[in-house]
Amino acid sequence: MNIQDAQKAVDDWIKTHGVRYFNELTNMAQLTEEVGEVARIIARRYGEQSEKESDKNKDLGEELADVVFVVLCLANQTGVNLQEAFDKKLDLKTKRDHDRHHQNQKLKS
Helix, strand or coil: CCHHHHHHHHHHHHHHHHCCCCCHHHHHHHHHHHHHHHHHHHHHHCCCCCCCHHHCCCCHHHHHHHHHHHHHHHHHHHCCCHHHHHHHHHHHHHHHHCCCCCCCHHHCC
């Protein structure tokens, strides 16, 4: 599924199961909450904090999917074609950063 198809799938889901989109500010708060859940898993599973027993069964993929879902909601309700925006951004980053990271001494092993 490409991003454009994902945006349509989310829109269809909202119209079928969700009644309507939450407003943009509510979705922004939800996005922040979901990113926080991802951060908690990463900090405890891959960082230096110890992982609580209650967090050990949390699924990182599921939490990342929550982030993507809310991002797609925000794109839909603000009229952003995320496929187009992502393709444009990837092209820009490719041109801008083609040699930049290879020249970064901090990234050399």
